[in-house]
Amino acid sequence: MPLPSVAEMIKAMLDSNPAFEGVFFTAVRTTRIFCRPTCPARKPLPENVQFYATAEEALTAGFRPCKRCQPLSVKGEAPEVVQQALKLLDHHPRVRWTDENLQEKGLDPLTLRRWFKQHHGMTFHTYARARRLGLALGQIQQGEKLDAAAFDHGYESESGFRAALEHTTGRPSAHARTLNVLHYTQILTPLGPMVAMAEDAGLVLLEFTDRPALPDEVQELREKHAYTPLPGDHKHLQHVREELSLYFSGKLQQFTVPLCMPSTPFQQKVWEALQQIPYGTTTTYGKLAESLGQGGASRAVGRANGQNRIAIVVPCHRVMGADGTLTGYGGGQARKQKLLELEKQQVAALLLPT
Template identity: 55%
Template sequence: MNIQTAVLPPHAEMVRAMLERDTAYEGVFFTAVKTTGIFCRPSCTARKPKPENVEFFAHADECLCAGYRACLRCKPLDAAAVAPDWVQRLLSAVDADPERRWSDAQLLAEGIEPLNLRRWFKQHFSMTFHAWLRTRRLGMALGGIKQGTSIDHAAFDSGYESLSGFRDAFQKSFHITPGRAANSEPLLFTRLTTPLGPMIAMAERRGLVLLEFLDRPALTREVEALQNRYGYAVAPGHNAHLQQIEAQLADYFAGKLSEFSVPLHLPGSAFAREVWAALLQIPYGQTSTYGAIAAQLGKPGASRAVGLANGHNRLSIVVPCHRVIGADGSLTGYGGGQPRKAFLLRLENAALQLTQQLAF
């Protein structure tokens, strides 16, 4: 599975989409108007500015960090939390008929432009729609093999006429052969949308294993380590843990949730797990430092090691490494980017202050 940083469409195409209010680009980029200081969805019905007065951003948080305010008409922060209608309809159709093959002609018949679909899936899933569909079918085959389905039947049910073709595709996707799949641990993943951009969540039967922003540079290495070091077979899908984290993230960003209860499973070294456990003890709306955590663990000279373990945390937000700052009060590094770290700390601080005010 390859995770790549999202790339914006060509400038001319974004200008066209903005002027024509093209809904196909919902969630793909945001428009920010220099003369008004406001940012919008591409399809906003407000009067369109001159193209030379517009900046384009991939994520809503980038607009906020550049000093722009959200448009009150199109509510781009709300839009950042949902896939566009045409994508939702397609995903519902896939769920209803998972064995259906979608050609470009069929997509066009449903009013979906294949190029726009490819671009949206590349940004939000880091793979094309057809690659996602193929991996999803292989994931269903993986589940069948785990439950005792023969490899021949799994291959046929996945639409493969050649058993060798199925084996090759299976091993390419999951880094294991179908014969070893019965002893592997499926790690299901799904895309989640947030006001800070798309995230990927991965969970197995014991709990949530990974939650990261899709543009995190280390994401590819993290996924490969889960596959190669811990034997996971990674596939698109859903389970109760993924549903739970989706709901809890929505409440967190709405300022309604200060502590996550989704079960967690944290593969890693003993020391890394100690550090992650210490991160979980940092109260909502407060911060700590590498030195303080090292002292808490009884290893006052291990600040650097604590920093490394903190950077290897795979569960953004839930295991709150964003609450760790430098000894001088600086934000220091954050895998999701310092603008996101600042956003999360502001969100928690504001929600905490509001709760305290209501308590009096």
């Protein structure tokens, strides 16, 4: 795949820019070591660096993987201690975990606290409590009484559950049956971690975690669409995780995960049109506007395109400027280029004679 310009890659390396994760790898001639662009180690002199599109290319050229940033692993991959803790939550979702419980399982509470703060913005215990709260809410919305759901999920009193519910959701506990819970999780991809959010109607959000507009998108879902985001798994999250894995391995061209996209009627039209752009092809904002019968509204179409909350699945990366340039992309233009190249390569491979 074509690499960004050398100047662009040097700047991304010096800035540790996460938007270039998976786009290129930095190899240092003096040490014979290659790294991610976000490696926390001391930055090498630009004149000592060469760049590769894949880790395999760097290995073939005789470079060794860095032990600090581990370029052969998926960015954001949880260490073993975190994976064990997550399995505990999956197998025992109603347990109130304490530091003593974790230590008895051979898990270091401090390591978990630091990792969850860095990757989820909350401690492990807060994350576990939020998951329990989400499960209890689901039970209530299925018809269970509030006090029974509270005790079933580790709360010692109904008042404690009500207080936790109101603190987390910002809504009175009397609204528990009508809260629109938005389950969310992180999904690791070759281009960096993504956050996915879903409700029973479908996938609501899928964005790279470093997208600048992500906090505003989540706030809009809270305030304008009355969602209550809580960590946890969901069948639609499992579905999109599986399909993303197939997509990045070149084995899937059409996503089938159900979508739920609260929006204005105009945004809905644009997002539906985006889903009609064939895999491996591109269009322009002007042509997209014309397909909607809005020939003079390319700017409005571009704005709606940028407001799409479901990256990759709703392929806003397939829209280019009128002159064929990449133009803007919420996940970063380097990622946009990588996605387009992935799709073009797969289409080209299918056309090769057998």
